[in-house]
Amino acid sequence: xxxxxxxxxxxxxxxxxxxxxxxxxxxxxxxxxxxxxxxxxxxxxxxxxxxxxxxxxxxxxxxxxxxxxxxxxxxxxxxxxxxxxxxxxxxxxxxxxxxxxxxxxxxxxxxxxxxxxxxxxxxxxxxxxxxxxxxxxxxxxxxxxxxxxxxxxxxxxxxxxxxxxxxxxxxxxxxxxxxxxxxxxxxxxxxxxxxxxxxxxxxxxxxxxxxxxxxxxxxxxxxxxxxxxxxxxxxxxxxxxxxxxxxxxxxxxxxxxxxxx
Numbered sequence: 719x720x721x722x723x724x725x726x727x728x729x730x731x732x733x734x735x736x737x738x739x740x741x742x743x744x745x746x747x748x749x750x751x752x753x754x755x756x757x758x759x760x761x762x763x764x765x766x767x768x769x770x771x772x773x774x775x776x777x778x779x780x781x782x783x784x785x786x787x788x789x790x791x792x793x794x795x796x797x798x799x800x801x802x803x804x805x806x807x808x809x810x811x812x813x814x815x816x817x818x819x820x821x822x823x824x825x826x827x828x829x830x831x832x833x834x835x836x837x838x839x840x841x842x843x844x845x846x847x848x849x850x851x852x853x854x855x856x857x858x859x860x861x862x863x864x865x866x867x868x869x870x871x872x873x874x875x876x877x878x879x880x881x882x883x884x885x886x887x888x889x890x891x892x893x894x895x896x897x898x899x900x901x902x903x904x905x906x907x908x909x910x911x912x913x914x915x916x917x918x919x920x921x922x923x924x925x926x927x928x929x930x931x932x933x934x935x936x937x938x939x940x941x942x943x944x945x946x947x948x949x950x951x952x953x954x955x956x957x958x959x960x961x962x963x964x965x966x967x968x969x970x971x972x973x974x975x976x977x978x979x
Contacts, residue, residue: 721749723757723767728916730768735917735925740770766805777811786826796828798863839876842868843885855902856882858936883943906944907955909935920957923948 729748733741743751743761751761758764766785769792785805789797799819803809816822820830837845849865850856859870870882877885913935914920921929923938926948930937941951949959 721753721757726754726757726764727768730764730770731929732917734770735928738928740765777806779815782806782811782815782822783826786823786828790826790828793860793864795864796823796830800869801863837868842873842876843888846873846882846885850886855905856886856940859930881939883939903944903954906936906941906951910941910951910955910957914955914957920952920960922960 726749730741733745737745746754754761754764758767763781763784766781767788769788786797786802789801799809802812802819812819812822816825823830845867846857849861849867853861857865857867862868862870868876873882873885874880877888879885879888910921910926913926913929917925923942926935926938926941929935938948942948945951945954952959
């Protein structure tokens, strides 16, 4: 039976969500390692294609350049040095081969990114609000570098907050979250349905957080902010909320333990 590349890569992502870590060949069940080798050349190549880190320090020029090309094809813009470091951990991997980042991007045949000046705190807030107004929503995690914004983690650390929404509160710009609210709801519902279709089941809020970390899909926090709660978002999308099982009492646990013993 023939499988498409997309099927195989989606399975890797499903394993990541299930395991909470980058899967290894030992975790494979639905497809075997040989299938991935025939499609992608190696298991590590498949991981790179799926957008995951691989647990080794030796990479060929082709593997690095292919990752750069795949990033550009996937997101529509060239990766930053920060994106590269998240994937490969060490900038020496490109510096020792192509000297600097611009040369590396040219070698991969992808556009050299425009260099944005460093922003102070006031400029960081102004720029974030400007981009949010332009998009009609708060930018997604992977859109920050695309629009010349510091990484989301930089904002959280700089302003000592837990969520980007808190930065809008600081700036007195809470209304950003109501810009094109109806349109935003429709888009969020559409994307939630896409995720459910890819997974084959309705995602939990924890799964949605993990997916958002490695994709352009919004996090569960965004859904809670817009719809009031994760369950409300599921209902709006036409899904049945997952029932939260009540934790067993101490007496019930002891009763079960006695039965086992």
